[in-house]
Amino acid sequence: MNSKKSNRGDEVKNRLSADLTQTDIATPVRSMHRRQFLKTGAVVAGTALMAGGLGPIAARAASTKNNLPPNTPEWMLKQGHPIVTPPYGVPSKYESDVIRRPTDLTPTDISSWSFTPLQDLHGIVTPNGLVYERHHAGVPAIDPAEHRLMIHGMVDNPKIFTVEDLKRFPAVSHFYFLECSGNTLTEWVKPKGKTVQSTHGLLSCCEWTGVPLSTVLQEVGLKHGASWLLAEGADAAALDRSVPISKALDDAILVYAQNGEALRPEQGYPLRLLLPGFEGNMSVKWLRRIEVGDKPFMSHEETAKYTDLMPDGKARILTFVMEAKSVITSPSGGHRLHDKGFHEIRGLAWSGSGRISRVDVSVDGGRNWRRAELQGPVLPKCLTRFRIPWEWRGKEAILQSRTMDDTGYVQPTLKQLVAVRGTHSVYHYNAIQSWHVAADGEVTNVHA
Amino acid sequence: MYTPKTFMALTGLVAALAFASTGIAAERFDFGKPATQKQIAGWNIDVDPDGTGAPAGHGTVTQGKEIYANKCASCHGDKGQGKPMDRLVGGQGTLASAKPVKTVGSYWPYASTVFDYIRRAMPFNAPGSLSNDEVYSVTAYLLYMNGIVDKNAKLDKEQIAQIKMPNRDGFIRPDPRPDTHNILCMQNCK
Numbered sequence: 001m002n003s004k005k006s007n008r009g010d011e012v013k014n015r016l017s018a019d020l021t022q023t024d025i026a027t028p029v030r031s032m033h034r035r036q037f038l039k040t041g042a043v044v045a046g047t048a049l050m051a052g053g054l055g056p057i058a059a060r061a062a063s064t065k066n067n068l069p070p071n072t073p074e075w076m077l078k079q080g081h082p083i084v085t086p087p088y089g090v091p092s093k094y095e096s097d098v099i100r101r102p103t104d105l106t107p108t109d110i111s112s113w114s115f116t117p118l119q120d121l122h123g124i125v126t127p128n129g130l131v132y133e134r135h136h137a138g139v140p141a142i143d144p145a146e147h148r149l150m151i152h153g154m155v156d157n158p159k160i161f162t163v164e165d166l167k168r169f170p171a172v173s174h175f176y177f178l179e180c181s182g183n184t185l186t187e188w189v190k191p192k193g194k195t196v197q198s199t200h201g202l203l204s205c206c207e208w209t210g211v212p213l214s215t216v217l218q219e220v221g222l223k224h225g226a227s228w229l230l231a232e233g234a235d236a237a238a239l240d241r242s243v244p245i246s247k248a249l250d251d252a253i254l255v256y257a258q259n260g261e262a263l264r265p266e267q268g269y270p271l272r273l274l275l276p277g278f279e280g281n282m283s284v285k286w287l288r289r290i291e292v293g294d295k296p297f298m299s300h301e302e303t304a305k306y307t308d309l310m311p312d313g314k315a316r317i318l319t320f321v322m323e324a325k326s327v328i329t330s331p332s333g334g335h336r337l338h339d340k341g342f343h344e345i346r347g348l349a350w351s352g353s354g355r356i357s358r359v360d361v362s363v364d365g366g367r368n369w370r371r372a373e374l375q376g377p378v379l380p381k382c383l384t385r386f387r388i389p390w391e392w393r394g395k396e397a398i399l400q401s402r403t404m405d406d407t408g409y410v411q412p413t414l415k416q417l418v419a420v421r422g423t424h425s426v427y428h429y430n431a432i433q434s435w436h437v438a439a440d441g442e443v444t445n446v447h448a
Numbered sequence: 449m450y451t452p453k454t455f456m457a458l459t460g461l462v463a464a465l466a467f468a469s470t471g472i473a474a475e476r477f478d479f480g481k482p483a484t485q486k487q488i489a490g491w492n493i494d495v496d497p498d499g500t501g502a503p504a505g506h507g508t509v510t511q512g513k514e515i516y517a518n519k520c521a522s523c524h525g526d527k528g529q530g531k532p533m534d535r536l537v538g539g540q541g542t543l544a545s546a547k548p549v550k551t552v553g554s555y556w557p558y559a560s561t562v563f564d565y566i567r568r569a570m571p572f573n574a575p576g577s578l579s580n581d582e583v584y585s586v587t588a589y590l591l592y593m594n595g596i597v598d599k600n601a602k603l604d605k606e607q608i609a610q611i612k613m614p615n616r617d618g619f620i621r622p623d624p625r626p627d628t629h630n631i632l633c634m635q636n637c638k
Binding site: 110136150157158160161162165166169219230238239293297298300304307311315316317320360366367369402409410412420421424 | 476477478479480481482483487488491492493494496497532533543544545548550552555556557558560561564565568569572575618619620621622623624625626627628629630631632633634635636637638
């Protein structure tokens, strides 16, 4: 070992008090850093997406400090942080650019949305702090002790439940994706989003825990003829949506936990509805009321908004399912390939109708396709990670992914989608996404 | 209390009954408390297309104009033209055009939704601050600006269900998807 070895004891003492007061774990640092290395040592995606700025940034060529072999890294020469600093753990400061980013399309950030950084995530689970947001009147600060769920209307026993009451029922946990039906809405006419975060980031996937809505509806007893229910939130928009009773009795959950901990405030704390595979707007957050009826209630959110305008001027209404869709997350817009040779193409596929059956990938703009490997477990109405090896020879390429679900539905091309729906329907965009790789390795969003 | 055996019997029964109230009483957990009529009345705020839930009270275009100017115009424009928030007036006849304009007058299928949404969510910075009479009035004014009622109109529980919005029949049900039919071509596609 080097000469510092003999000073180690003194250094430990000197550093101890300093470490206890350090706060840099939680301090955002806008630093460039290396990302993923493949076994070959090739840098796949050495980019740091800065808030507002989207240009690719080259991976740091060399450390300015002498931490590399044969030297001993500086972090081996002093003690690290003690436990519980902080008590609730946060990511490394070198991951400070892995954050949700807001849209620039809304005039207020009280009714707005933010995107999940899909380009930075691995596997299928979205960490709770990165789950996309869509609020219509901000995030309410709800004291769970003063929150109630009222169920009334066409029921035998109208009831009021506390959150603790709901936690006493037999619980279930399931992994499901959640996608805003406005996801990818900027892409109907021209390729606009610079990154997969901005094109597809109204998409997240969590393990949701709660009580099946069917269990609680059994508790209150549905009257004959009950066929719809209204779910209403306790936010300042009192956001409300109509839900067919068939969905309520199928796989709907009254959720109080995500990824093992209580719901985050922006995800509906202390209680939300979760309708697997349906457009995210219907999974009403901060759920306070369910009214059972025999027809849709025709709220603002399901008439003025979240309806799909067709070319003939008619609009589809009560369109719930998020159909099969996939996207390559690496490499994707804003990335730059630095080295020829082996690269693994990685992405996500999902379907509100069921399980993903397969994903095919093209590197020539949809002319020829190869079948990608699906990472198990492949769960229904859940994100599925796919991967496929690719040899990049330093030439122009157009990367696409195309998925099929277990109903046999195949993700459409943009041309097919627009041929049926025109370009004004806003919601439920699920066309094949194209990423252009330039000869210099720059990856951009294109329509191909 | 529930043993696992009891619960399995319960879930079996639940499946068999499909949750319909058929007169056969399934076992219950008895969690939660009965909701009283008074409690329900306080929270049951939705107003439905057939007028169900519309409260007592009434409003006029004249009163609505004044409330709108004070509490709505700063976001929606003095004539409902929008900016910075949603446009509320005009756009009729544009839905099939290259630039469809979706407003209360051109797009919304039910007058009940106008009342309901204003009462539950508006004004944006002070939801729940308008009286029922004020909500009726603002609703009346928006309908007037869109040429749906005349300037002497009064709006109340009975009226709200009877107004036929211009785009009432502009919506398609049920959902016609899947509406695309891509195939799994693998080689020399396009």
